[in-house]
Amino acid sequence: MAAIGSVIDGKYEILKLIGQGGMSKVYLAMDKRLNKQWAVKEIEKRGRDKNNEVIIQSAIAEANMIKRLDHPALPRIVDIIDNGKVIFVIMDYIEGEPLSKILEEYGAQPQDLVIEWAKQLCEVLDYLHTCSPPIIYRDMKPANVMLKPDGNLKLIDFGIAREYKEQNLADTVSLGTKGYAAPEQFGGKGQTDPRTDVYCLGVTLYHLVTGHNPTEPPYELYPIRQWNPSLSGGLERIIEKCTQLNPDDRYQSCAELMYALNHYEEADDLYRAKQKKKLRGFYAVAGAAVLSLGIGVLGQVMNIQTNNADYNKTIQMAEKASTDQAKIDYFLKAIDIKPVETKAYLGLLNAFKGDAAFTVPEEEQFKKKINAHLIEFRDNPDYPDLAFEVGKMYWYYYDYGKSENSDNQITRMKSSIQWFEDAVQYGSEKSDYYEMAVIYRDIGRFNQNITLHIEEASDKGKYKPYWENIKGLIKMVDKSPEESEIVKLELYKLTMYSIETYARKFKLDGVKESDLRAVTDAVKRSTEDVEVTAEKTETIKKDVIGRFALTEKAVDNAFRKE
Structure with missing residues (x-):
């Protein structure tokens, strides 16, 4: 077991245990070089334990599979470390809660929200099914779907996913979660294919919209309106077709299911009756x-x-x-x-x-209120203004993941991206906040993705646009007298951190030394001028001032003549 505070491979400092299963543990870790949080899955090797060997092989296969994928609803694997006794898999730390926990706390979810989630899940499953070779997920259930702070979903746990092999008619052993798994997942009933995931998704939608767990009594999928008569007959028909025992009777692809979800109201019996009348x-x-x-x-x-x-x-x-x-x-x-x-x-x-x-x-x-109406909210012309303010709320005030030893600035930026994206997508280019929303979004995306670009040696050319966005945001904030002290100080702190961390990268991308020093000097003056009125902002101000010497040294080192 990795000790709290230990450092793996000279990079990843273990912060705390966040989950564990029979043969593995998952930790939250901090990348000491990049100030970024990762999830670290630890699997201990046991020489004479054949079951452990299967787990090890499965974990490595899962990691290698995910490393080939690229979809916003899928986690990333960035490192696999084998120290002889233990294997560590370094992956995205996904903030949020599994849908299973949301069901436990709040029960059945609003129909419109479940349909929106269903579309997201259809999209990512269709991506997997259209890979070459296709990948069958096989373990769709609420516990394996994370709801992130921005309202989007992330699919986790690829432990039993497999690549589809044509003509392999009896490849499936008993893998999956009973109650959610399709009949063909339990050995001897044929090969799993995309229709298997359609079945599992249908059961998951049943659980989400009714609140009734298919793994508990009565162990039967009743029509959803038997539990709640106000639910749509169209959605009821869709779930019933998804969960047919014979795969030939289900939707034959997630693309076909997506079409049905986009037209679920037209399948409603009441809708049809109304049309006839x-x-x-x-x-x-x-x-x-x-x-x-x-x-x-x-x-x-x-x-x-x-x-x-x-x-x-x-x-x-x-x-x-x-x-x-x-x-x-x-x-x-x-x-x-x-x-x-x-x-x-x-x-x-x-x-x-x-x-x-x-x-x-x-x-x-906040999310409980807005998520239930988010789809209709996006038709409100005032929604982009609200989305922009929500983005700023996450960017500057969100305290998830913050501790005495670790700032959560990257977490805050990542959590805000989707809200700024909504402000841009649904807003007007003529609005006062539009340009600032674009910059916030792009700075957040840079910090979200730069680690992977570094690992893949594809980061060249990413730093100069980031630097221009930093300068643009400073200019906008400094021109806005109503901006709070915390907004200004957090921005100055991000600027100092960015120069300190990426000075050499900025140089390689063509940023001039005089430009870096000019911004550094301007931030120093502006920081000194900020009048703080709270203990929190006093702490941030001291932190920024404490970085001045380190920032200047980083610039000196980057532009030092060899």
């Missing part, structure tokens, strides 16, 4: 419509006025509340009244900032 009832309805229109409009207007009054009153109560917690409670109530209006969400974010930290429990409160 439309023509028959048109003339009968037309006469009554004139009378009902006036009554309906009047009732709708009165209802909207009531909702608006309640919403505005609740927000006023929040703004007048004397404590941050009271503000949070009122803003959450306002969101329940009008869940796709941005004002209450923005107020909630400001209330979270009261203690200069965006905590994991606060994140859970």
Whole structure:
């Protein structure tokens, strides 16, 4: 067992144990060179244990398989270290929670959200199935799907994935999780193929949308509307087709399933009935419509006025509340009244900032509200403004992974990327925040991907654009007098860290010494000028000032004449 504080291969410092199975343990580790967190899977070798030999071979095969893949919903393997007694697999540390934990805490998930997740999972499974050779995942279940802070999913645990082999009609042994696994996964019933993953995904959707675990009594997949009559008949038909015992009766590919999910409402029996009735009832309805229109409009207007009054009153109560917690409670109530209006969400974010930290429990409160309505929210013209503010919230205030010995700046940047991406994707180039959102997103992407580029020796040319983005962001923040002290100091800290870490890389990419020194001097002056009003910002300011000498030394070393 790796000791906490030990360093593997001179690079990876073990921070804590985050999970373990029968023959393996998973640790959170810090890359001491790059200040980046990784997950380290430790598998101990046991010379006379044949089962252990299988586990070792499986882990190496899994790692080599994943190293060939490139998809945002899949983890990356960056290193495999064999020290003779133990094998360490270095992989992406995936922040977030498995869907199984979300089901345990909150029960059945909103139908629209489950369908959005289903589309993401279809996309990544289709990517695997269209690889050459195709890869069959075979272990889809909520516990193997991570929901990241940005709302996207990550597929984990490739321990039983396999490459599809044509004509190998009886290759499958009993692998998979009973309750989720397809019948053909249990030996002697044919080869697993893409339709196997369709089955497993169908069962996973059943669990997510009903809250009923297929591995527990009654051990049967009832029609989903038996559990919740308000669910869509179209989604019920899709899940039933996915989970047919005969693979020929299922969707034959994830692309076919994706099409069905995009048109699930059209398969709803109520939808079909309504379509048939439309023509028959048109003339009968037309006469009554004139009378009902006036009554309906009047009732709708009165209802909207009531909702608006309640919403505005609740927000006023929040703004007048004397404590941050009271503000949070009122803003959450306002969101329940009008869940796709941005004002209450923005107020909630400001209330979270009261203690200069965006905590994991606060994140859970926020995500529970917005994720349930995210699809319709994206049609709101005010959504890009909110997405931009959420991105900044993660970038500057998120405290997940922070400790006395480890800053979580990279974690914060990575968690913010998708929100800035939404601000760009759904926003207008004419908006005030658009250019800044692009820069935040691109800086985050650089820090997310640079380690892999370094490992693959493909990082040349990445540093100069990053440097220009750093300078652009400094210019924008310095021009904005309303920016908080924490925003300015965190940016200055990132700048010093980047010069200190990548001075030589900047030089090789064509950044001039005079440019680096000019920015360093400007940041030094700006840091000294920041007036801090809290203990947290005082600490950050001291940290930035403490880096000045190291930063200048890094520039000296990078441009020293040999």
